[in-house]
Structures are given as C-alpha cells and as structure tokens.
Amino acid sequence: MSDAVAAEQLRLFIERIERLEEEKKGIADDIRDVYAEAKANGYDVKTMRAIVRLRRMEKNARQEADALLETYRNALGLD
Template structure:
C-alpha cells in the first residue's frame, strides 16, 4: 500500500470517527432538550435552570468574580 493510500485511509477513519461523535452529540443535545421540556412542564423556569447549570460548570473563583462584577454593575445602574 502506498503512502498516499495509507494517509487517505487514516484521514477517512478520522472523518468517520468525527461523524459518529457528532451524531452522538446531537443525540445527547436532544436528550438535554427533553429534560428541560419535562422540567418546564413541571413548572420550573428553564432559563434560570440553564444559568444554574452554567454556574455549576464554572470554578468557584470564576463564579465569585462574575458575581462581584455583576453586583458592581447593578450598583452602578441603581438596580439594587
């Protein structure tokens, strides 16, 4: 097998792996969407839930920094 054929085969395998992972990612995104829809049907505010999920993903120091900055901006605009 020539070097070109080996490189083309390796590239094809990478592309196929990426395509499979993208399909799995879409399936997971659909599952997450379903969970939010279920939560909304049970009376939960999904916009707030999304913010909580984002906050939980952040490290504590980053979350504290974002909170302090938000508080500073709120105070500056009289939204206390």
C-alpha cells in the first residue's frame, strides 16, 4: 500500500470517527433533554437513570445484583 493510499484511508477513518462522535454528542444532548423534561414533570431523574441501567442488564445479572444488594443491606442493618 502506498503512502498516499494509506494516508487517504487514515483520513477517511478519522472523518468517519468525527462524524460518529458528532452524532453521539447529538444523541447525548437529546437524552439530557428527555431527562430534563421528565424532571420538569415531577419525575426523579436519578431513579429513572437507575431503571434504565437495570433494564439494560440481563435478567440473571439483575437478579444477582438485587440479591447481593439485599445481602449487603441486611449486613448493614439498612432494612
């Protein structure tokens, strides 16, 4: 591969990454707007973020995390 071809390929990769980073920023802004709207309507954003995180987890992993949290809460007398 010639230096010119390699440089062109590298430039194209960099430009693709830059476009994707810009899209990612736009999506992050949209998500922030949705959370702000939810907060304005009286919802607790911290809890919503926790729910979103839980919904991303596999059922087994979520159950395991719940069981571990319950064990730690009991050990610390938080119930």
